[in-house]
Amino acid sequence: MKISVFWIYIKRLVRSKIFLKTLLFLFAGFILINAVLILLVFTGVFGKLPNAAELKRIQHPVATEIYTADSILMGKYYIQNRQYMAPGQITGTLKNMLIATEDRRFYDHQGIDFRSLGRVVIKTILLRQGGAGGGSTITQQLAKNLYPRRDHGFISMPVNKLREMAIAVRIENVYTKEDIIDLYLGTVPFGENTFGIRAASMRFFDKEPRDLKVEETAVLIGMLKATGSYNPTRFPEKALSRRNVVLGQMAKSEYIKQAHADSLRLLPIELNYRPLPHDAGIAPYFREFLRGELDQWCRTNLKDENEYYDLYTDGLKVYTTIDSRLQHYAEEAMREHMASLQELFDKHWRNRDLWKGIPEEMLLINYDGKYSKEMAREETRKMNVFTWEGLQEKEYNTLDSIRHYLQFLQTGFMAMDVRSGEIKAWLGGINFEYFKYDHVLAKRQVGSTFKPLVYLAALEQGISPCDFFPNDSVVYHEYENWTPRNADRKYGGYYSLKGALVHSVNTVSVNLLMEAGIDTVMALGQKAGIESAMPEVPSLALGTANISLFEMMRVYQGIANRGIALEPTYLARIEDRSGEILFENPTGETGEAISQPENAEVMIEMLRGVVNQGTASALRREFQIDADVAGKTGTTQNHTDGWFIGFTPSMVAGVWVGGDLQNLRFRNIEYGQGAYMAMPIWSFFMKRTFSDDFWEYLQDEAFEISEPTKDLLDCDDFRERKPFQFRPFKKLKEKSLLKKLFKRKKK
Numbered sequence: 001m002k003i004s005v006f007w008i009y010i011k012r013l014v015r016s017k018i019f020l021k022t023l024l025f026l027f028a029g030f031i032l033i034n035a036v037l038i039l040l041v042f043t044g045v046f047g048k049l050p051n052a053a054e055l056k057r058i059q060h061p062v063a064t065e066i067y068t069a070d071s072i073l074m075g076k077y078y079i080q081n082r083q084y085m086a087p088g089q090i091t092g093t094l095k096n097m098l099i100a101t102e103d104r105r106f107y108d109h110q111g112i113d114f115r116s117l118g119r120v121v122i123k124t125i126l127l128r129q130g131g132a133g134g135g136s137t138i139t140q141q142l143a144k145n146l147y148p149r150r151d152h153g154f155i156s157m158p159v160n161k162l163r164e165m166a167i168a169v170r171i172e173n174v175y176t177k178e179d180i181i182d183l184y185l186g187t188v189p190f191g192e193n194t195f196g197i198r199a200a201s202m203r204f205f206d207k208e209p210r211d212l213k214v215e216e217t218a219v220l221i222g223m224l225k226a227t228g229s230y231n232p233t234r235f236p237e238k239a240l241s242r243r244n245v246v247l248g249q250m251a252k253s254e255y256i257k258q259a260h261a262d263s264l265r266l267l268p269i270e271l272n273y274r275p276l277p278h279d280a281g282i283a284p285y286f287r288e289f290l291r292g293e294l295d296q297w298c299r300t301n302l303k304d305e306n307e308y309y310d311l312y313t314d315g316l317k318v319y320t321t322i323d324s325r326l327q328h329y330a331e332e333a334m335r336e337h338m339a340s341l342q343e344l345f346d347k348h349w350r351n352r353d354l355w356k357g358i359p360e361e362m363l364l365i366n367y368d369g370k371y372s373k374e375m376a377r378e379e380t381r382k383m384n385v386f387t388w389e390g391l392q393e394k395e396y397n398t399l400d401s402i403r404h405y406l407q408f409l410q411t412g413f414m415a416m417d418v419r420s421g422e423i424k425a426w427l428g429g430i431n432f433e434y435f436k437y438d439h440v441l442a443k444r445q446v447g448s449t450f451k452p453l454v455y456l457a458a459l460e461q462g463i464s465p466c467d468f469f470p471n472d473s474v475v476y477h478e479y480e481n482w483t484p485r486n487a488d489r490k491y492g493g494y495y496s497l498k499g500a501l502v503h504s505v506n507t508v509s510v511n512l513l514m515e516a517g518i519d520t521v522m523a524l525g526q527k528a529g530i531e532s533a534m535p536e537v538p539s540l541a542l543g544t545a546n547i548s549l550f551e552m553m554r555v556y557q558g559i560a561n562r563g564i565a566l567e568p569t570y571l572a573r574i575e576d577r578s579g580e581i582l583f584e585n586p587t588g589e590t591g592e593a594i595s596q597p598e599n600a601e602v603m604i605e606m607l608r609g610v611v612n613q614g615t616a617s618a619l620r621r622e623f624q625i626d627a628d629v630a631g632k633t634g635t636t637q638n639h640t641d642g643w644f645i646g647f648t649p650s651m652v653a654g655v656w657v658g659g660d661l662q663n664l665r666f667r668n669i670e671y672g673q674g675a676y677m678a679m680p681i682w683s684f685f686m687k688r689t690f691s692d693d694f695w696e697y698l699q700d701e702a703f704e705i706s707e708p709t710k711d712l713l714d715c716d717d718f719r720e721r722k723p724f725q726f727r728p729f730k731k732l733k734e735k736s737l738l739k740k741l742f743k744r745k746k747k
Contacts, residue, residue, distance in 0.1 A: 049166055050147065055174045058146060060187050062315025062577055063199070064294070066287055069422075069572065072324040075281030077291060077311050082195035083202065084315040084577040085186050091210050093255075094197065095181050097221045100253040101246050103138040107177055111139040111168035136164070138184050143167035145187035190220070191227035192275070204232065206272040214256070215264045218246040232269050240269055283327050285428025285438045286320075286570070293571065294318065297583065315577035321422035321570050325692055326685075330413050330425040333684035338430050339388040341657070341677065342409055348666060354407060358663050363402050375399060386434040405434065406661055412439030412549045413681060415653040416557055421566030421591070424651070425685075439656060443532055443546040447634030447674065448504045448615075449643045449654075450525075450543035450552075452559060452603055455501050455509075457516040457524045459599040465606065466715035468494040469508045476510075476538050484510045484542065487635070487669070492721055499717025501606050502614035504633070506542055513541035528565050528594045529554025543634060552645060553654050558591075559607070560630070560647040563600035566591040601709050604630050608703065616644065618675050623683035627690065627699045633679060639672025640665045644679040649701040651689075655681045 063078030099106045105113050136144075147167060149160040171180060190200035197220065201209045205216050212220075222242035223230045232239035244265045251261035281287070291311070298309040309316065361371045378397035385394050385404055396404065413427035428438035459465070473491050476482050484506045491507065500508035513521055521541075522534050530552075534545040550568070558565030574583040595603075607630035610616050615633045619625040631646025640662045645654035657677040659665055666672035690699040 049163070050170065052170065052174050055171060058183065059314075060146065060183075060195075061313035064311050064314065064316040064318060066290065066318045066320060068282060068320060068322045068324040068327070069424075070324050071319075072282065074283060074320070074322065074324075075287050077294070079312045080195045081193050081199050081203075082186070082315075083198040085182065085196065085198050085209070088182075089210065090182055090185055090197075091212075093214060094185070094209060094212070094217055094221075096253070096255040097214075097217055097246060097250055098138065098181065098185070098224075100249040100255055101221050102141070102224060104253060106138055109137060111137060111170075111172040112165050113137050137168060139168040139171050139180055140164045142180060142184040142187065143171060145184070145189070188224060189227060190223055191231055203274055204271055206274045214250075215243065215247070215267050215269075218243045218250070218264075219269055222246045232271055233273055236269060243269065282324055283322050283426050284432035285440065286322060286423075286426035288432075288436075289426070289428075289438060289441070290318070290320065290570065294574075297574070301582065309582075316582075317575040317577070317579075319572040319575075321417075321424065321572055322426065323424045325694065326415055326425040326689060327427075329688035329692070330415065330427045330681075330685050332688060333681045334411055334413060334427055334430065336684050337680045338409065338411055338657075341680075342388055344671065345409055345666065346407075348671065354664065355403060358661065360399065363406070364399060386431060406659070407664060408435070408659075409657060409664075409677075410435065410437075410439050410660055411678075411681065412442065412656045413653070413685070414440050414549055414553050415651060415685070416553055416568065418557055418560045418647060418650050418652050420587075421557060421569050423568055423570040425653075426570075437660065440549050442656075443548050444641045444656060444658060445544055445636040446547045446552055447543040447636040447641060447643055448509075449632050449634035449645050449674075450545065450547070451501060451504065451509050451541065452607065452632055453525050453528065453555060454513050454516065454521055454541045455497060455606065456559065456595055456599060456603050457521045458497060458512045459602055460524070460595055461516045461520065463497060463512070463515070465498040465602055465713050466496050468496050468719060469500065469511050470721075471495055471505060471507050473507060474511070479538055482538060484538070494719045494721060496715050496717055496719075498606050498609065498713055498715065501632075502609040502717055504610075504615050509541040510538045513538060524594065525555070527592065528558045543636065549654050549656050552643075553652060556645045556647060556652050556654065558594045559600055559603050560649070560652050561591070561600075562597045562604070563593055563595040564591040564597075565594045598706075598709065601705060602712065604703055605705050605709055605713055607631055611646065615675060616646070616679065618679065619646070619683060623680070623687070625683055625686060627686070628702045629686075630703070631682075633674035635669070635673045635675075638665060639669050642672065642674040642677025644674050644682050646679075646682055648698050649703055651698055653682055653685060655679070657681070 060082065061078075061080050062082050062084045063076040063080070065076055065083070066074040068074055103113065105115065143164040144160075147163070175183065185197040187196060189195050190197075190203075192203065194200050194203050197209050200220050200223075201207055201212055204220065205212060207216075209217075219232055219239060222239065222245065223232075225242065229235060230239045230242045247256075247261040247264050250256045251258045294311050294316075298311045298314075301309055303309045303314065360376055364372050364375045375398040378399070380395045380397045380400065382393055383396055383401065384391045385396065385401065386408075394400070394404070408430060410429050411427070412429070413425065414423065415425035416423050426440055428440045429435040471486070471491050471493050473483055473485070486506050487504065495503070495505050495508050497508075497512065499505075500512075518536050518538070518540060522536070525534060530545075530547055532545065532547045532551060534540055534547075537544070554565060554568060557568075569585055571583075572585055573581055575581055594600075608628070610633075611619050611629050611631055616631050619629060619631075627648055629646050629648055631644060634643030634645075635641070641656060641658040643654070643656050645652070647653070655678040657674075666677075670676065686698075689695045
């Protein structure tokens with residue numbers, strides 16, 4: 001009864017003039033409001049609309065790509081992960097699938113599809129049918145991508161829609177339909193901070209868009225409806241369902257046959273997912289170093305008359321000298337050795353206090369440089385931390401976490417072409433994600449790896465490699481009574497200059513430094529590429545200076561290149577997004593002579609002796625390295641730092657190993673020496689390199705040592721000191737020197 005009365009009231013209301021007038025008033029108001037909004041939008045009240053000239057200059061942000069010397073993508077610098085696609089690179093299948101799914105009347109409208117718009121108004125807004133589809137055309141979506149929506153309060157939706165329509169019409173007047181599709185597919189977001197079809201294709205399938213299969217293309221086009229909901233890595237079932245809808249739309253629009261679409265629907269989604277965040281990819285430590293160099297280049301090079309290049313948005317292509325194969329071998333060698341070395345280090349300190357003598361105040365330093373007591377009193381919480389076995393969940397507070405990460409031994413590795421100075425591999429630590437500090441650039445005491453500079457300076461001063469020096473413990477009174485000590489604590493006898501280097505004799509090395517002159521050695525080091533400060537003290541001969549691996553590699557390259565030091569090269573060329581060369585590193589530079597070539601040749605031969613029978617002989621004995629190699633180990637005081645730098649005729653590589661805190665080290669020389677800590681990484685790297693088809697020639701190269709140099713080095717390493725023998729005068733012969741002396745006195 002009540003329902004009938006209600007309907008009677010409704011019918012009377014509809015027939016009344018008041019209702020009709022109200023309805024007309026509301027409709028007129030709706031039209032008026034929209035007209036006002038349209039007027040305000042077009043007059044720029046809600047933001048200036050781009051004109052034709054601005055639209056013609058559209059260049060959306062494109063990531064800078066970094067490549068190895070062998071053309072492998074190393075990584076990117078970007079705000080938005082977007083890759084440039086030149087006009088005409090979009091395949092017909094990709095275009096057809098986009099149109100069939102997103103805008104079937106794309107070629108029939110001028111930016112606004114009024115049929116779709118009417119459907120949205122009636123079905124979606126009035127009848128509340130959620131599956132009726134959207135009204136935005138591809139051109140409107142392009143407008144939204146190019147000019148993101150703004151917040152205008154409760155009128156945001158109509159204002160932004162009207163802006164997109166207005167911009168879409170202008171885009172259609174400036175660009176062809178094909179250009180619009182190219183622009184759209186270059187700007188459309190795919191989630192995960194990935195923009196454009198090329199970046200998405202590389203991320204999800206590791207393919208260029210032209211190489212995608214039909215069913216793979218359908219996965220990506222299907223994501224455009226809702227990139228989060230249809231992400232195939234997170235929601236594979238939803239992505240599969242959406243892909244099949246796209247294939248159905250292709251058949252419905254007669255771009256493919258129905259039977260073909262049905263067969264493709266039966267296939268699973270097979271991804272080749274290649275996420276590439278900022279810190280992933282090849283040689284992340286090197287890329288972070290390179291970032292600073294490229295930033296500086298961009299700040300000093302104009303893109304046009306008024307604007308400098310932007311590293312993160314201008315789509316530059318940067319080609320480096322890094323070789324992807326050598327970089328991979330370096331990382332493998334590092335993991336193989338450092339994981340086992342860390343295990344040994346942990347056992348070495350088991351049941352002992354590793355942190356004895358290291359106060360909390362040293363570890364809990366806040367950003368203001370002051371000790372933070374609050375962090376020391378923090379409650380523990382669950383956190384995932386790095387281990388060599390993978391991430392592990394631990395109950396740690398901040399202090400626990402700091403100690404956990406500081407207990408890991410670190411490493412720096414670098415490989416360099418001897419004759420060109422090109423850097424081929426760069427490894428700044430054991431894991432860039434958790435340890436950002438680059439140990440290629442870190443300054444640490446270099447130990448005996450500094451000695452070749454002392455010996456080269458001595459040769460330059462005219463000292464012969466077969467000159468003998470006493471192995472005496474000498475007190476240097478003018479230097480606070482300092483006394484050099486040999487590692488084996490053995491003294492006496494005489495070492496030739498050659499033998500002293502082969503066996504890394506400290507007493508002779510200091511003697512040579514003093515004879516050649518501290519200033520002379522320092523000047524030679526600076527000429528060879530050392531920029532760090534060097535102490536003017538006798539202990540400089542033993543490597544007490546804090547110098548980076550990068551600098552020491554320059555020294556050894558100069559020696560290996562027979563006295564010609566080259567500026568290290570790591571940047572080959574820079575291109576813009578269209579392939580035009582903006583910068584190219586000059587080749588064929590002669591470099592700077594740091595010594596006479598014959599003296600550098602003597603040094604090479606003596607450093608070969610270090611490998612063949614000296615402190616680096618484990619290369620032959622333990623690691624079975626048969627190639628012609630020269631090099632030097634280094635161990636610093638209290639076995640804090642372990643070094644090895646070695647070279648073949650064409651390749652020089654160097655390794656440092658130690659703790660970030662110098663207090664954290666092995667307690668004995670057995671494990672703490674450079675031959676044990678650092679040299680295995682060099683050996684593992686070289687063995688992998690020698691096995692590579694491209695680089696195997698390095699194993700067969702031999703140093704060309706001249707016969708005069710060999711003759712110059714033809715002497716013993718060591719001679720025993722003969723004790724003085726007293727002989728009575730009566731046994732002296734008539735012609736003895738003593739009797740002659742007496743005769744001269746009588747006369």
